[in-house]
Amino acid sequence: MNYSHDYQLLIKNIFLAPICNNPHQEIVYKDEKRFTYAQFKKRVCALANLLTSQGVKAGDTVAVMDYDSHRYLECYFAIPMIGAILHTINIRLSPEQILYTIDHAEDDVLLVHNDFLPVLDQIKGRMDVNKFIVLSEDDTIAKTSLHVEGEYEALLLTCKDSFDFPDFDENTRATTFYTTGTTGMPKGVYFTHRQLVLHTLGTLSTLGSAPKQGSFNQSDVYMPITPMFHVHAWGLPYVATFLGVKQVYPGRYVPDLILELIDKEKVTFSHCVPTIMHMLFNSPKIDQVDLSKWKVIIGGAALPKAMCLEGMKRGIDLFTGYGMSETCPILTLAQLTPEMLALDASSQSDIRIRTGRPMGLVQIKIVDDEMREVAHNGESTGEIVVRSPWLTQGYFKDQKNSEILWHGGYLHTGDMANINTQGYIKITDRTKDIIKVGGEWVSSLELEDIINQHSAVKEVAVIGISDERWGERPLALIVMDESKKDESIEKSILSHTKEFIKKGIMAREGMLLKMQFVQSIDKTSVGKINKRILREKYGH
Numbered sequence: 182m183n184y185s186h187d188y189q190l191l192i193k194n195i196f197l198a199p200i201c202n203n204p205h206q207e208i209v210y211k212d213e214k215r216f217t218y219a220q221f222k223k224r225v226c227a228l229a230n231l232l233t234s235q236g237v238k239a240g241d242t243v244a245v246m247d248y249d250s251h252r253y254l255e256c257y258f259a260i261p262m263i264g265a266i267l268h269t270i271n272i273r274l275s276p277e278q279i280l281y282t283i284d285h286a287e288d289d290v291l292l293v294h295n296d297f298l299p300v301l302d303q304i305k306g307r308m309d310v311n312k313f314i315v316l317s318e319d320d321t322i323a324k325t326s327l328h329v330e331g332e333y334e335a336l337l338l339t340c341k342d343s344f345d346f347p348d349f350d351e352n353t354r355a356t357t358f359y360t361t362g363t364t365g366m367p368k369g370v371y372f373t374h375r376q377l378v379l380h381t382l383g384t385l386s387t388l389g390s391a392p393k394q395g396s397f398n399q400s401d402v403y404m405p406i407t408p409m410f411h412v413h414a415w416g417l418p419y420v421a422t423f424l425g426v427k428q429v430y431p432g433r434y435v436p437d438l439i440l441e442l443i444d445k446e447k448v449t450f451s452h453c454v455p456t457i458m459h460m461l462f463n464s465p466k467i468d469q470v471d472l473s474k475w476k477v478i479i480g481g482a483a484l485p486k487a488m489c490l491e492g493m494k495r496g497i498d499l500f501t502g503y504g505m506s507e508t509c510p511i512l513t514l515a516q517l518t519p520e521m522l523a524l525d526a527s528s529q530s531d532i533r534i535r536t537g538r539p540m541g542l543v544q545i546k547i548v549d550d551e552m553r554e555v556a557h558n559g560e561s562t563g564e565i566v567v568r569s570p571w572l573t574q575g576y577f578k579d580q581k582n583s584e585i586l587w588h589g590g591y592l593h594t595g596d597m598a599n600i601n602t603q604g605y606i607k608i609t610d611r612t613k614d615i616i617k618v619g620g621e622w623v624s625s626l627e628l629e630d631i632i633n634q635h636s637a638v639k640e641v642a643v644i645g646i647s648d649e650r651w652g653e654r655p656l657a658l659i660v661m662d663e664s665k666k667d668e669s670i671e672k673s674i675l676s677h678t679k680e681f682i683k684k685g686i687m688a689r690e691g692m693l694l695k696m697q698f699v700q701s702i703d704k705t706s707v708g709k710i711n712k713r714i715l716r717e718k719y720g721h
């Protein structure tokens with residue numbers, strides 16, 4: 182007979198048994214609202230009561246469309262803690278893609294910010310959801326043709342602020358969201374309670390044990406500047422709540438407000454994609470703010486050396502993090518050893534901009550086509566494959582792509598990299614045919630398909646080229662039908678592409694398309710377009 186308690190790794194245990202129980206510590210929303218942790222806990226309980234009163238049961242899916250907010254943080258906890266699944270909807274997808282993800286995830290209830298009601302109005306009647314709760318900045322509900330249950334704050338006030346969160350199997354699905362594939366509609370990834378708890382512990386043990394540089398600990402003030410719809414804002418809201426630190430949520434990203442919050446709330450730890458940092462560096466307000474206590478993980482795309490040096494000049498502790506939607510997300514961090522901190526700025530930045538070393542519990546291999554590990558010499562390249570307890574088990578309802586993802590028992594990242602003798606990885610290329618424009622994906626294959634439909638185009642290949650502002654932009658290499666060539670051809674191809682954007686078939690970032698007219702397009706020995714050669718020739 183076993184008398185012991187079979188402790189399950191549930192999100193409720195991050196919530197109920199944090200490292201620091203700080204009931205008076207604050208959670209701040211923009212320059213507008215402040216809550217203590219004690220109030221936050223009551224609000225999470227009230228939200229759990231609200232959802233159950235709306236009929237949400239274990240196994241149901243509750244979707245959210247919001248900016249980075251205290252409300253989103255409440256959803257991160259209340260929804261999985263009642264046994265339901267949190268679907269964080271990518272608000273930047275086109276209405277058609279949002280409709281697809283709502284259907285595919287089988288959403289039952291949707292919490293939607295006033296600003297996104299027009300998107301839902303567009304797809305009304307085609308969604309299989311009939312319960313909507315409105316998230317509002319000022320307690321009002323914007324005009325909509327949807328029948329809504331009410332406004333979040335008003336509804337929370339009607340609910341009891343205690344809730345007995347149940348125990349259940351740690352392998353229960355907790356979250357889901359969608360990532361852009363190379364072709365077709367977005368692909369769903371999903372994570373269990375156990376995975377999210379282990380990701381929280383793994384991240385915390387790697388960041389929390391850093392001797393000086395690149396640490397996140399009990400003395401920090403946390404503010405995310407990556408969207409909370411994307412991979413749990415890199416899992417760091419769970420880490421921050423577990424640590425019991427002050428948290429600041431900036432709402433819709435407005436550079437001046439972000440800088441003001443860093444200054445006023447004394448923010449010391451954040452994470453963002455390079456495009457956001459670029460935006461902050463270009464804000465006139467930046468020179469008025471002391472950033473010398475600010476630590477920032479840059480991820481989602483490579484950290485450019487110039488940006489790293491500029492940040493370091495301002496006293497910011499900038500360093501790279503790497504991961505992907507499929508990996509919960511964090512896999513590596515480019516933290517420096519104490520000896521490296523003695524190096525000059527340029528040599529230090531060379532390490533900070535590498536992709537980093539694997540976090541605790543993350544097994545990374547860099548392999549050739551036969552899954553043989555390449556030499557750790559900082560030169561030999563191969564694909565990053567990975568094993569860790571927090572990787573998605575597959576794509577939701579998509580066995581074929583799940584098998585490809587997990588081919589040979591390792592998760593295949595589609596990222597090409599080298600690894601040096603000190604164990605720091607550096608991504609050098611990507612095998613997946615997608616382009617990351619300011620943190621959002623554009624499928625090169627879909628762009629090719631669209632451009633190919635233009636009558637003056639004989640052949641086209643789309644690659645990503647580096648761009649100072651956007652990180653990457655799509656470049657279309659086009660072989661023209663000479664008989665149809667005229668001076669306005671670029672304009673004509675752009676407006677042709679715009680039509681597909683209007684129909685919601687192509688992401689808005691498709692408009693950042695650049696074009697180059699070429700005589701021929703390089704092919705591999707089997708006649709496929711050779712993207713690697715094209716990137717080498719035209720990618721810089």
Ligand code: AMP
Binds near residue numbers: 479483505595608611
């Ligand atoms: P996503 O699934 O949208 O989060 O994108 C993940 C992909 O972004 C990775 O597979 C990489 O191709 C790219 N990525 C993420 N972080 C980095 C980084 N630090 N350096 C270079 N590429 C990155």
